Amino acid sequence: MHIVSTFGNVDFAKNMMMNQSMKGVEVERKVFPDGEKYFRLLGDVSGKEVSVVGNTNNDSEILEFLFLLDAAKEDNPSKLTAVVPYFGYARQHTLYKKGEAISAKVLIKALSDYADNIVTVDIHDASSFKYSNKTCSDFSASGSIADYFRGRKIDLVMAPDDGAFLRAKEIAGTLGCKSGFMNKKRIDSTTVEYNMDHIDAADSNVLLVDDIISTGGTILRSMEIIRNSGAASVFVAATHGLFVNGVDSKISGLCNELVVTDTIKSAYSKINVSQKLSGFIAGD
Numbered sequence: 510m511h512i513v514s515t516f517g518n519v520d521f522a523k524n525m526m527m528n529q530s531m532k533g534v535e536v537e538r539k540v541f542p543d544g545e546k547y548f549r550l551l552g553d554v555s556g557k558e559v560s561v562v563g564n565t566n567n568d569s570e571i572l573e574f575l576f577l578l579d580a581a582k583e584d585n586p587s588k589l590t591a592v593v594p595y596f597g598y599a600r601q602h603t604l605y606k607k608g609e610a611i612s613a614k615v616l617i618k619a620l621s622d623y624a625d626n627i628v629t630v631d632i633h634d635a636s637s638f639k640y641s642n643k644t645c646s647d648f649s650a651s652g653s654i655a656d657y658f659r660g661r662k663i664d665l666v667m668a669p670d671d672g673a674f675l676r677a678k679e680i681a682g683t684l685g686c687k688s689g690f691m692n693k694k695r696i697d698s699t700t701v702e703y704n705m706d707h708i709d710a711a712d713s714n715v716l717l718v719d720d721i722i723s724t725g726g727t728i729l730r731s732m733e734i735i736r737n738s739g740a741a742s743v744f745v746a747a748t749h750g751l752f753v754n755g756v757d758s759k760i761s762g763l764c765n766e767l768v769v770t771d772t773i774k775s776a777y778s779k780i781n782v783s784q785k786l787s788g789f790i791a792g793d
């Protein structure tokens with residue numbers, strides 16, 4: 510399997526290449542005087558299985574990702590896979606208001622134009638795959654998150670909402686502890702309150718898990734509720750740490766430990782999914 514990567518995912522791709530069956534393909538990158546970009550694969554991928562790795566949260570990287578997929582496709586590989594560690598724009602996966610663009614659909618369709626199959630990691634909502642005419646699979650980071658917390662005596666795994674409960678349940682299943690999610694209580698047409706009145710977390714070591722930490726609003730609100738429930742300690746884990754406006758330092762200062770995976774590299778990327786993902790793609 511040959512691996513091509515966008516500039517932003519070079520480290521992730523290098524980790525994938527710890528798998529002996531993966532070989533990197535160098536990319537030549539140039540910027541023309543008018544700002545337009547040029548990409549060229551410096552290896553032959555004709556007749557070979559190729560994975561192009563790229564995230565879709567950064568507009569310039571999206572363009573690079575599509576150009577690299579095009580470059581690979583032009584060389585007639587035997588199989589072309591788009592690997593998306595962090596599939597950005599996934600939260601707009603449906604029409605919420607008339608007139609909106611469905612960003613997840615636009616990106617899935619663009620990737621599907623080139624790739625024979627698409628592999629994501631904990632995509633926000635896998636229903637986005639319905640917009641593709643290719644094989645799509647979502648790799649779960651739950652096993653890696655559970656492995657990281659093995660032996661930490663976690664009593665309860667909490668999700669910030671019912672949508673994330675399956676993830677909390679899976680991780681709790683591996684750790685052999687309880688799981689739960691925050692209750693939503695509508696106060697009036699504009700105010701929603703969250704609580705965990707239905708769960709006894711007193712003196713417990715609680716692990717709070719989510720797919721994405723973006724502005725950190727969801728995690729900070731949930732941490733406060735968990736603390737107020739009398740928990741002894743609060744650990745926070747997410748697959749994708751976007752950490753808008755440096756919210757990571759605020760979160761880490763308020764919990765016992767903050768960790769995320771390496772889908773988006775940060776000081777908190779202590780959970781490695783790149784190597785497990787390469788095994789999944791290589792069919793090990």
Ligand code: R5P
Pocket residue numbers: 669672673719720721722723724725726727728
């Ligand atoms: C929401 O449905 C997601 O699972 C995350 O909880 C949310 O996107 C996190 O965003 P923020 O960090 O901005 O609250």
